[in-house]
Amino acid sequence: MQTETSLRLVLFDATDVGRGSGLWVSGPRRRGEGARGAAGEPADPNGTAGASFGLSPVWRAGAALHRATGAADASLAATSWADGLAWAAHTARESGRKIASLQAWGHGGWGFMGLGETRLDEDALRPGSPLDATLTALRGELAGPEAVVWLRCCSAFGHTGRDFARALADRLGCRVAGHTHIIGFYQSGTHSLRPGEAPGWDPHEGVRFSGGSPAGATWSSRTAPNTVTCLARDLPRGF
Template structure:
């Protein structure tokens, strides 16, 4: 039995019935037709998202989870519910522990946060390490504002620390206090298209260095 590939998206981002949630739902349907995932779910909060992930076909392992939604430096949002270091280790710790039990061994699973700038700045570095070590899985996220083009795709394995610059993607402010991020572009580092569904293999080993 193959391990699951799951997509979760924020379904609260609507405006008079049309908004980014509509685009994410359409994208999930397209990915399904292209056989790029096994199931998708529109969540209203992180509690909702994690409950679905933990309960979906519980006898199967999970190879990958992609989350499509909004993010800022060191955090991602589902509706008004934020996931950051504090909630990962606090309010959502039990749900993540249940999910971790279903992940592949030896860091073989991937959590890809397809949101704006979650892995940028000092907070983004800390968030990436927290997720990778806490889940025992590889994590991926972006350092730029993303849309059709998605720049600054960075990955981190458990037991590693980020090797990318904390300044990457920051248009205004400092890594300690970022104020504004750059938009993605074809000329920006580590750019993929929204239809890209695999992190390029050559990137997987480039972004982390062993923790002391």
């Protein structure tokens, strides 16, 4: 159960320090990969934006703003999921307060979010994974099923990411939120679900097709479904 004393935490990827460095997509790129098409269309077919933009300093400033305005009690520049999730659980234990909200800012694609060189995906949620014990510890520090873990990254809940969303909610025992589109200032396709719920959003939402096949995620826009901006402090009602 959430209370007025519950914690609001933010962690962000500390490794995206410049274009071309700290890339979070799967595997090394070959020469010429990751180019962008017209109107900012991504080249990657797994829903990622396809490049690193040096956003860690921006996220650092945003986290400081969240703390200054009371939207977050604490924040961490994380280099891996193990470090980030362990910090969240430790912060809660040390303060004697449960976590009402945990936002993670970084890069992702269909069915995963990266922090540094590590991924949070369905494999990471399975028993015996390297993150298994850390996820269990975090679950114990969340403020019940109405706590929110919000993955503010590109398209993790889009297309095939619906299965990941469901698995994440069940593993953490709380409400989880994410996006179906590539996000920037606008963050579209914002959806959440609780443990045991089935995703209620269209698997084609935010998907760019080529020749009838999924070819990548589309960019967020002001008019796309369930759009918030990067300035949003909390998940809107109904999202």
